[in-house]
Amino acid sequence: MKCRVAAFILSVGLVSFYQAQTITGKISDAQANIKAYAEVILKKDKIIRSSITDENGNFRIDAPEKGIYELDVLVDGNIVYKQELNIYGNINKNIIVKKETEYNIQEVKLTARKKIVERKVDRMVFNVENSIASQGMSTLDALRNTPLVRVQNDNISIVGKNGVSIMINDKIVNLSGTELTNYIQSLRSDNISKIEVITTPPAKYEAQGNSGIINIILKKNPDLGWSGSLSTSYVRRSEDGFSNNVNLNYQSSKINSSLKLRQYDNKKRSSEVNSIEAINSLFSDDKRLDMNNGIGINFSSEMQLTDKSKIVFVYDFADVNQNMDIRNVSDYKTFSTRDSLLSTYAEHRQNAQTHMVNLYYDYKIDSLGKKLSLNANYFSNNPENEINFTTDNLTSISSKSFRSYNYTKYNVWSAQGDLVLPFKFTTFETGMKFSMFDNKSNLKYYRVNEFPVIMPDGTNLFNYNEENYAVYISAEKILSDRWTAKGGLRYEYSIIDGESPLAGTNQKYNYGQFFPTAYLAYKQNTNNMFTLSYSRRINRPFFRALNPNRWYTNPYTFAKGNPLLRPSYNNNFELGYSFKSKLNLSMYYQNVTNSFSQLVTYTEGIKTIDYANMYNENNVGIDASYYDTFFKIWEVSLAANAYYTKSKNIIPQIVGQKSFNFYYSINNTISLSSKKNVQLFMNYSQMLPGTFGNFKSDGYSMLNIGGKISLMDKKMQINIFFEDVFKKAISQGQSVYSDFIMKNKNYYDLRSFNISLNYSFGNSKVKGANKNINFDERNRAK
Numbered sequence: 001m002k003c004r005v006a007a008f009i010l011s012v013g014l015v016s017f018y019q020a021q022t023i024t025g026k027i028s029d030a031q032a033n034i035k036a037y038a039e040v041i042l043k044k045d046k047i048i049r050s051s052i053t054d055e056n057g058n059f060r061i062d063a064p065e066k067g068i069y070e071l072d073v074l075v076d077g078n079i080v081y082k083q084e085l086n087i088y089g090n091i092n093k094n095i096i097v098k099k100e101t102e103y104n105i106q107e108v109k110l111t112a113r114k115k116i117v118e119r120k121v122d123r124m125v126f127n128v129e130n131s132i133a134s135q136g137m138s139t140l141d142a143l144r145n146t147p148l149v150r151v152q153n154d155n156i157s158i159v160g161k162n163g164v165s166i167m168i169n170d171k172i173v174n175l176s177g178t179e180l181t182n183y184i185q186s187l188r189s190d191n192i193s194k195i196e197v198i199t200t201p202p203a204k205y206e207a208q209g210n211s212g213i214i215n216i217i218l219k220k221n222p223d224l225g226w227s228g229s230l231s232t233s234y235v236r237r238s239e240d241g242f243s244n245n246v247n248l249n250y251q252s253s254k255i256n257s258s259l260k261l262r263q264y265d266n267k268k269r270s271s272e273v274n275s276i277e278a279i280n281s282l283f284s285d286d287k288r289l290d291m292n293n294g295i296g297i298n299f300s301s302e303m304q305l306t307d308k309s310k311i312v313f314v315y316d317f318a319d320v321n322q323n324m325d326i327r328n329v330s331d332y333k334t335f336s337t338r339d340s341l342l343s344t345y346a347e348h349r350q351n352a353q354t355h356m357v358n359l360y361y362d363y364k365i366d367s368l369g370k371k372l373s374l375n376a377n378y379f380s381n382n383p384e385n386e387i388n389f390t391t392d393n394l395t396s397i398s399s400k401s402f403r404s405y406n407y408t409k410y411n412v413w414s415a416q417g418d419l420v421l422p423f424k425f426t427t428f429e430t431g432m433k434f435s436m437f438d439n440k441s442n443l444k445y446y447r448v449n450e451f452p453v454i455m456p457d458g459t460n461l462f463n464y465n466e467e468n469y470a471v472y473i474s475a476e477k478i479l480s481d482r483w484t485a486k487g488g489l490r491y492e493y494s495i496i497d498g499e500s501p502l503a504g505t506n507q508k509y510n511y512g513q514f515f516p517t518a519y520l521a522y523k524q525n526t527n528n529m530f531t532l533s534y535s536r537r538i539n540r541p542f543f544r545a546l547n548p549n550r551w552y553t554n555p556y557t558f559a560k561g562n563p564l565l566r567p568s569y570n571n572n573f574e575l576g577y578s579f580k581s582k583l584n585l586s587m588y589y590q591n592v593t594n595s596f597s598q599l600v601t602y603t604e605g606i607k608t609i610d611y612a613n614m615y616n617e618n619n620v621g622i623d624a625s626y627y628d629t630f631f632k633i634w635e636v637s638l639a640a641n642a643y644y645t646k647s648k649n650i651i652p653q654i655v656g657q658k659s660f661n662f663y664y665s666i667n668n669t670i671s672l673s674s675k676k677n678v679q680l681f682m683n684y685s686q687m688l689p690g691t692f693g694n695f696k697s698d699g700y701s702m703l704n705i706g707g708k709i710s711l712m713d714k715k716m717q718i719n720i721f722f723e724d725v726f727k728k729a730i731s732q733g734q735s736v737y738s739d740f741i742m743k744n745k746n747y748y749d750l751r752s753f754n755i756s757l758n759y760s761f762g763n764s765k766v767k768g769a770n771k772n773i774n775f776d777e778r779n780r781a782k
Contacts, residue, residue: 021062021063021065021066021087021088021089021090021091021424022060022061022062022063022090022091023042023060023061023062023063023071023085023087023090023091023092023093024058024059024060024061024090024091024092024093025058025059025091025092025093025094025095026053026056026057026058026059026094026095027040027053027057027059027073027081027094027095027097028057028094028095028096028097029096029097029098030096030098034056034057035053035057035073035075035097036053036054036056036057037052037053037054038052038053038057038059038073038074038075038080038097039051039052039073039074039075040052040053040059040061040071040072040073041071041072041073041074042061042063042069042070042071043069043070043072044063044065044067044068044069044070049061049062049063049064063087064367064368064369064422065368065369065422065427066087066088066089066426066427066477066478067086067087067478068084068085068086068087069084069085069087070082070083070084070085071083071084071085073095073097075097080097080098081095081097081098084526086478086480086481086482086523087478088478088479088480088481115127115130115580115581115582116130116131116581116582116627116628116629117147117581117582117584117625117627118581119529119531119576119578119581119584120521121476121484121486121519121520121521121531122198122200122202122486122519122531122533123196123197123198123199123215124147124148124196124197124199124584125194125195125196125197126145126146126147126194126195126196126197126627127193127194128142128189128192128193128194128195129192129193129194129219131145131635137188137189137708137717137719138184138187138188138189138231138719138756138758139184139187139188139189139192139216140156140181140184141189141719142189142192142195143156143184143195143214144667144683144704145637145667145669146195146197146214147197147584147625147627147637147639148197148199148623148625148639149195149197149214150665150685152702152729152750156184156214158197158199158212158214159623159639159641159663164212164213164214165205165206165209165212165213165214166180166184166213166214166216167213167214167215167216168187168215168216168218169215169216169217169218170215170217171360183260183262183296183298187216188229188231188758188760190714190760191218191219192216192217192218192219193217193218193219194217195214195215195216195217196213196214196215196216196217197212197213197214198212198213198214198215199212199533199574199586200212200517200519200533200534200535200572200574201213201517201535202474202486202488202517202519203429203472203473203474203488203489203490203515203516203517204418204429204431204472204474204488206433206470207470207490207492207513207515207536207537207538208537208538208539208540209537209538209539210537210539210568210570210572210590210592224251224252224253225250225251225762226248226249226250226762227248227249227250227760227761227762228246228247228248228249228760228761228762229245229246229247229758229759229760229761230245230246230758230759230761231244231245231756231757231758231759232244232245232756232757233754233755233756233757234754234755234756235266235752235753235754236752236753236754237267237268237269237749237750237751237752238268238269238749239267239268239269239289239749240267241264241265241266241267241268242264242265242266243262243263243264243265243266244262244263244264245260245261245262245263246259246260246261247259247260247261248260249762253304254303254304255301255302255303255304256301256302256303257299257300257301257302258298258299258300258301259297259298259299260296260297260298260299261295261296261297262295262296262297262298263294263295263296264292264293264294265292265293266290266291266292266293267289267290267291267292268289268290268748268749269287269288269289269290269749270286270288270289270290270746270747270748270749271285271286271287271288271745271746271747272284272285272286272288272744272746273285273286273744273745273746274742274743274744274745275742275743275744276600276602276607276740276741276742277740277741277742277743278602278739278740278741279334279335280332280333280334280602280604280605281332281333281334281336282330282331282332282333282602282607283330283331283333284328284329284330284331284557285328285329285330286326286327286328287326287327287328288324288325288326288327289324289325289326290322290323290324291321291322291323291324291325292320292321292322292323293320293321294318294319294320294321295318295319296316296317296318296319296320297316297317297318298314298315298316299314299315299316300312300313300314300315301313307364308363308364308365309361309362309363309364310361310362311359311360311361311362312358312359312360312361312362313358313359313360314356314357314358314359314360315355315356315357315358316354316355316356317353317354317355317356318352318353318354319351319352319353320351320352320353320354321349321350321351322348322350322352323347323348323349323350324346324347324348325345325346325347325348326344326345326346326347326348326553327343327344327345328342328343328344328345328346328553328554329341329342329343329344330342330344330554330556330557332556332605338395339395339605340393340394340395340396341393341394341395342391342392342393342394342554342556343391343392343394344389344390344391344392344553344554345389345390346387346388346389346390346553346554347387347388347389348385348386348387349385349386349387350383350384350385350386351383351384352381352382352383352384353381353382354379354380354381355378355379355380355381356377356378356379356380357377357378357379358375358376358377359375359376359377360373360374360375361373361374361375368422369420369422369427370419370420370421370422371419371420372417372418372419373416373417373418373419373420373431374415374416374417374418375415375416376414376415376416377412377413377414377415378411378412378413379410379411379412380409380410380411380412381408381409381410382407382408382409382410383406383408384405384406384407385404385405385406385407385408386403386404386405386406387402387403387404387406387551387552388401388402388403388448389401389402389403389552389553389554390402391554391555400447400555401447401448401449402445402446402447402448402455402552402555403445403446403448403452404443404444404445404446404458404551404552405443405444406441406442406443406444406549406551407441407442407443408439408440408441408442409438409439409440409441410437410439410543411437411438411439412435412436412437412438413435413436414433414434414435414436415433415434415435416431416432416433416434417431417432417433418430418431419431425477426475426476426477427475427476427477428473428474428475429472429473429474429475429488430471430472430473430474431471431472432469432470432471432472433468433469433470433471434467434468434469434470435467435468436465436466436467436468437464437465437466437467437543438464438465439463439464439465439543440461440462440463440464441461441462441463441464441547441549442461443458443459443460443461443462443549443550444459445457445458445459445550445552457550458550458552458558459502460500460502460503460548460549460550461500461501461502462498462499462500462547462548462549462563463498463499463500463501464497464498464499464543464546464547465496465497465498466494466495466496466497467494467495468492468493468494469492469493469494470490470491470492470493471490471491472488472489472490472491473488473489474486474487474488474489474517475487475488482522482523482524483520483521483522483523484520484521484523485519485520485521486517486518486519486520487516487517487518487519488516488517488518489514489515489516489517490514490515490516490517491512491513491514491515492512492513492515492538493510493511493512494510494511494512494540495510496508496509496510498546498563500548500563503548505548505563507563507564511567513538513569514536515535515536515537515538516534516535516536517533517534517535517536518533518534518535519531519532519533519534520532520533527579527580528577528578528579529577529578530575530576530577530578531574531575531576531577531578532574532575532576533572533573533574533576534571534572534573534574535571535572536569536570536571536572537569537570537572538567538568538569539567539568539569539570539595539596540567541561541565541566541567541596541611543561544561545561545562545565545596545611546561546562546563546565546611547560547561547563548560548561548562548563549561556605556606556607557606557607557608557609558607558608558609559608559609559610560608560609560610561610561611562610562611562612565596565611565612565613566594566596566613567594568592568593568594568595568596568613569592569593569594570590570591570592570593571590571591572588572589572590573588573589573590574586574587574588575587575588582626582627582628583624583625583626584623584624584625584626585622585623585624586622586623586624587621587622588619588620588621588622588623588643589618589619589620590617590618590619590620591616591617591618592616592617592618592619593616594613594616594650595613595614595615595616595617595647595693596611596612596613596614597611597612597614597693598610598611599611599612599614599651599653599654600735600737600742601653602739602740612651612653613650613651614649614650614651614654614693614694615647615648615649615650615651615654615656615693615694616647616648616650617645617646617647617648617656617692617693618645618646619643619644619645619646620643620644621641621642621643621644621661622641622642622643623639623640623641624638624639624640624641625637625638625639625640626638626639633670633671633672633676634668634669634670634671635668635669635670636666636667636668637665637666637667638664638665638666638667639664639665640662640663640664640665641661641662641663641664642660642661642662642663643660643661644658644659644660644661645657645658645659645661645690645691645692646658647691647692647693647694649694652738653737653738653739654693654694654735654736654737654738655694655736655737655738656693656694657691657692657693657694657695657696657736658691659689659690659691659696660690661687661688661690661691661692662687662688662690663685663686663687663688664685664686665683665684665685665686666683666684666685667681667683668681668682668683669681677709677710677711677714678707678708678709678710679707679708679709680705680706680707681704681705681706681707681708681721682703682704682705683703683704683705684701684702684703684704685701685702686699686700686701686702687699687700687701694735694736694737695733695734695735695736696733696734696735696736697731697732697733698732698733700728700729700730700731700732701726701728701729702723702724702728702729702750703724703725703726703728704721704722704723704724704725705721705722705725706719706720706721706722706754707719707720707721708720715759715760715761716757716758716759716760717757717758718755718756718757719754719755719756719757719758720754720755721754722751722752722753722754723750723751723752723754724750724751724752725751726751727747727750727751729747729750729751730745730746730747731744731745731746731747731748732744732745732746
C-alpha cells in the first residue's frame with residue numbers, strides 16, 4: 001500500500017500539459033510615435049526572454065512559467081522603460097516609453113539595485129553583493145552579518161532552529177564539523193551573490209532534522225580563463241592556531257573546474273566543570289587541551305556536454321587528527337563526606353581519512369523550463385580512536401591504567417532524481433531518493449598492568465544498517481497579482497537493522513511517514529508582504545547516539561548510545577511580515593514530540609551518559625530583524641528572538657522545564673572612505689537566561705570588534721578582529737533530574753585575536769565550479 005501511495009505521488013507530477021503565458025502589445029512614446037525595432041526583455045531569476053518590435057511597434061514574448069518578472073524596453077541600447085509584472089496568464093499591454101534623454105543608464109543602475117534583504121514565499125534572501133559589511137571577507141564572516149543566522153565558536157545555526165544544512169548553488173555541502181568550517185572559511189564573500197535563509201524547507205529537501213537551510217548562491221561567471229586566491233589566517237586563543245587555503249579556478253567554453261587545498265593546525269584550552277548534587281554527590285573538573293590539525297583537497301569539474309546537458313564531478317579528501325589531553329579531578333562524596341578523590345590523565349588520539357565522491361547530471365528538456373537532475377554520492381570514513389588514561393585514587397593511594405581502541409567504518413551511498421515541470425496552471429517539482437548507511441564499530445577496552453587484560457564490560461561490536469526511500473511532489477501557483485501559493489508532500493520509508501553480536505542483541509524495525517509543506521504569500525504592495533507556512537519534519541538519531549559501545553573517561557564514568565532510540569517529530573507554523581524588505585517579523589509555533597537528548601544517571605558511584613527519548617516540547621515566539629544603511633556608510637543589522645517554551649517529560653528520570661527566552665544581536669559596520677575599502681565593525685549579542693528540555697541556562701553574551709582594509713584594487717584584503725572581548729560566552733546552567741541536580745560551567749576558549757590575509761589573482765570574474773550534491777545523510781555519520 002505504501003509503495004502504491006508513493007508511486008501515485010510521483011505519477012501526479014509526471015502527467016501534465018504545458019502552455020506558456022504570452023505577453024503582447026505595442027510600444028510608442030508620449031507623442032504616439034511608434035517604436036519600431038525596439039528590444040523587449042523579460043527576466044526572472046535565470047530565465048531571460050527577448051523580442052524585437054516590428055515596423056508597427058508590436059511585440060510578442062512568452063513567459064515559460066508564472067511568477068514575478070522584470071520587463072525592460074531598450075531603444076538604441078538605452079533602457080527607456082522598466083516595470084515589474086506579476087504574470088499569471090496571458091497579458092496584452094501597450095507601453096508608452098520615456099524619451100531616451102529622460103531615462104539614462106546611470107538612473108537605471110540606481111533603480112535596478114537590489115534590496116539588501118528580500119522576502120519570498122518560502123525564504124529570506126540576503127543580497128551579499130549589496131552589503132558593504134559583507135565584502136572582502138570569508139563566507140563564514142559574511143554569515144555573521146546575515147539576518148536570522150547565528151555563528152558562535154564557528155558553529156552555524158538559524159535562530160529558533162536546532163540545526164542547519166549548508167548549500168552552495170542549491171546543493172548540500174557534504175561536510176560537517178571542523179571540515180565544514182574550514183571549507184566555508186576558504187570561500188570568499190566577494191564571489192557570493194546572495195545568501196538564502198530557508199526556515200521552512202520545501203518538500204524537495206530532506207525532512208531530516210528540526211533545522212533550516214542556508215543556501216549560498218555564487219555570482220555567475222561570464223568570462224573565461226584562470227583565477228585563484230591565496231589566504232592565510234592566524235588566531236590566538238590560549239594557544240596559537242593557523243589555517244591556509246589555496247583556490248585555483250579555470251573556465252573555458254565547455255569546462256569549469258576548481259581545485260581547493262586547505263590546511264589548518266589549531267589548539268585551544270577548554271574547561272568543563274560539572275557537579276551532581278544529591279545525597280551521593282560528584283564534582284568533576286576537566287582541563288582540556290584540544291589539538292586539531294588536518295589537510296584537505298577538493299576538486300570539482302563541470303562539463304557542458306551539449307546546449308541542454310552538463311555533468312559535474314566532485315571529489316573531496318580529508319586527513320584529520322583530533323586529539324585531546326585531559327586532566328580531570330573527580331570528588332565523590334556521601335552526605336558531604338568524601339568517599340574518594342580521583343585524578344585522571346587521559347590522552348585521546350583520533351585519525352580519520354574521509355573520501356567523498358559526487359556525480360551530478362543536469363538535462364534541460366526544453367526551452368520552457370522543464371529540467372531533469374540526477375545525482376549519485378558515496379562517502380566513507382574510517383576513524384581510528386585510541387584512548388589511554390591513568391586514574392590515581394588520592395584517597396586510597398592506588399592507581400589504575402586503561403586503554404581503549406575503537407575502529408569505526410562509515411559507508412554512505414545515495415542516489416536522487418528530480419524533475420521540474422512548468423505548466424500553464426502551475427509549476428510542479430517531483431523526485432525520489434534512496435540512501436543507505438552501513439556502519440561498523442569495533443571497540444576493545446583493556447586494563448593495563450604488566451600486560452593488557454581485556455575488559456568484557458567495555459568491549460563490543462556494533463553493526464548498523466539503515467535504508468531510506470523517499471518520494472516527493474510540490475506545486476507552486478500564482479493565484480493573482482497579489483496571492484501566491486506553494487505546497488508539497490514528501491513520503492519517507494526507513495528500514496533499520498542494528499546488531500551487537502557480543503551482547504546478543506538485534507534491533508530490526510521499519511517505519512514510513514508523510515511530511516507535508518504548505519506556503520501562502522500575500523503581496524499587498526511593493527512595501528508590504530505577508531507569508532504563512534507549515535511543515536512537518538523528522539529528526540533521526542545519528543550513529544553515535546545509537547551505538548551501545550562504551551567510552552570510558554575514568555573507571556567510574558562512561559558514555560554510550562542507545563540502540564532503542566527512536567526519531568522525534570516536529571510540526572512548524574510560521575506567520576511572516578515584511579516591510580520594505582528592511583523590517584521582517586515572523587510569529588511561529590513549534591510542536592516537538594519524542595525529543596531525544598543525553599540522559600545522565602548516577603547510581604552507586606557510577607556516572608552513565610546515555611541517550612533517550614526524553615520529552616515533548618511546545619515553543620511559541622516571534623523573530624524580528626531589521627537591516628538598513630544610513631548616510632551611505634553605516635550599515636546596521638538588528639535581530640531578536642523572543643519565545644516561550646514548555647517541555648513535558650515522557651520519562652520519569654527528568655523534570656521538564658518552561659520559561660520565557662530572549663536573544664538579540666546588534667551588528668554595526670562603518671566605512672571610513674568613499675571607496676569603502678576601510679571599514680570598522682562592532683557586533684554584540686546576548687542570550688538571556690532561559691530553558692530547553694530539562695536544562696536551565698544562565699545565558700551568555702559576546703562582543704566582537706574589528707576592521708578590514710582592501711588594497712591593490714581590492715585584490716588584497718586584511719581582516720583583524722577580536723572575538724568575545726570580555727570572555728562572557730560561557731555555557732552555564734543546570735539540568736534538572738528527578739533524583740538530583742547537575743550543574744555545569746563550560747568555556748571553550750572563544751576569546752581570541754584573529755588576523756587574516758587574502759590575495760586574489762588572475763581573472764577575478766572566474767568563480768570556479770562549486771557544485772555540491774544533495775547528500776546530507778553524511779552529517780549523521782558521526
